[in-house]
Amino acid sequence: MSVRDRWERLFISMSLGMQVVFVIFFALRRWNFAVAMQVGWLVYGLAIPAVVLSVILINARKVWYLSAGGFLFALWSVFGTVVDIVHPVAWRSPILWSIFIPYVLLYTVSQMFYWWPLLKVHRPSWFIFTALYSVSTFLNVTSH
DSSP: OOOOSHHHHHHHHHHHHHHHHHHHHHHHHHHOHHHHHHHHHHHHHTHHHHHHHHHHHHHTTOOHHHHHHHHHHHHHHHHHHIIIIISOOOOBTTBOHHHHHHHHHHHHHHHHHHHHHHHHHOHHHHHHHHHHHHHHHHHHHHTO
16 A cells, blocks of 8 residues: 555655654653643644644545544644643542543544554554554553
């Protein structure tokens, strides 16, 4: 399976790049929580290039599911920015379900819309994403 054009290569780069950032951030949060909290806004800031890419993919007339992840990621980022930065809420411990459920759901669905399309666009990238997502999820869960 080969990548068909530059827009799909850009999608692959964004998908894998985002996972690399998550791995780095969750590893940092696991080993130096205070520093991670100071740079956590950068993770939410990934929504800006994600939305830009989604708009580019729409304008390039790519299939809808290539652009969906960026918009879903932006929703998660806005929600996360509000509950973690703008109006901080201690929702992780103990779990405040009214925040936990939409937060985790938006995050997971947005990531799936980067992962699933890779299977059609470029199968080797799908495997790489799978490995990175597994590592980032492990680091995320064990850093709380």
